[in-house]
Amino acid sequence: VQLQASGGGLVQTGGSLRLSCACAVSGRTFSRYAMGWFRQAPGKEREFVAGISWSGVSTSYGDSVAGRFTISRDNAKKTVYLQMNSLKPEDTAVYYCAAEFNVGTVLRKVTGAYDYWGQGTLVTVSS
Numbered sequence: 001v002q003l004q005a006s007g008g009g010l011v012q013t014g015g016s017l018r019l020s021c022a023c024a025v026s027g028r029t030f031s032r033y034a035m036g037w038f039r040q041a042p043g044k045e046r047e048f049v050a051g052i053s054w055s056g057v058s059t060s061y062g063d064s065v066a067g068r069f070t071i072s073r074d075n076a077k078k079t080v081y082l083q084m085n086s087l088k089p090e091d092t093a094v095y096y097c098a099a100e101f102n103v104g105t106v107l108r109k110v111t112g113a114y115d116y117w118g119q120g121t122l123v124t125v126s127s
Contacts, residue, residue, distance in 0.1 A: 001025045001033070001116040005097045008121030011087055015125070019082040021097030021118055031055075034102035035073060035080040036114060039093035039123075049095070050082060051107035060107040064090070087125045094120040 007019040019037070023030050036051040050071035051060045059071055065084075073080040080097060098114035108114070 001029075001099055003097050003099060003116055003118030005095065005118040005121040008095060008123045010124045010126060012126050013088060015087050016083070016085045017087065017123060019084065019095055019097075019121060019123075021080045021082075023078040023080070023099065025078065030078040031075045032101060032103050033099040034104075034107060035071075036098045036100065036108070037071060037080075037082045037095060038098060038111060039091075039095045040120075041090075041093040044093075046096070046111055048109040048111075051109065052080065053105050053107060054103055055105075058105045058107060060109065062109075084123070087123075089125050089127045092123060092125050094122050096120045 002024040004022045034053050037049040038046050039049050040046040048062050052071045056073050068086045070083040097118040099116040100114045
């Protein structure tokens with residue numbers, strides 16, 4: 001499983017960005033993975049941002065982004081998205097997508113639960 005994150009960039013406070021994470025995996029396997037977005041700011045630990053179950057029915061968000069960010073997925077395109085609105089300078093970080101083999105509805109918020117990671121995409125929010 002290979003993950004390729006994209007869509008990062010420089011945006012002003014209050015602006016929006018949409019991140020994408022394309023998954024290279026054989027057949028219909030992508031639909032057996034829960035997907036997550038994490039972020040890591042300089043000098044800080046990697047933190048959970050959002051997660052979505054294999055079916056898309058269940059979603060979960062970190063406290064700092066709830067109500068501003070929306071995670072979604074398109075299993076036909078093997079892609080997961082993170083729509084980020086009302087961005088703040090404290091959202092500045094490298095954003096990583098991750099995949100966990102998980103056909104349930106319980107979403108994990110710890111990095112150790114995820115099996116595969118993308119390379120990260122930088123989001124910078126200017127004040």
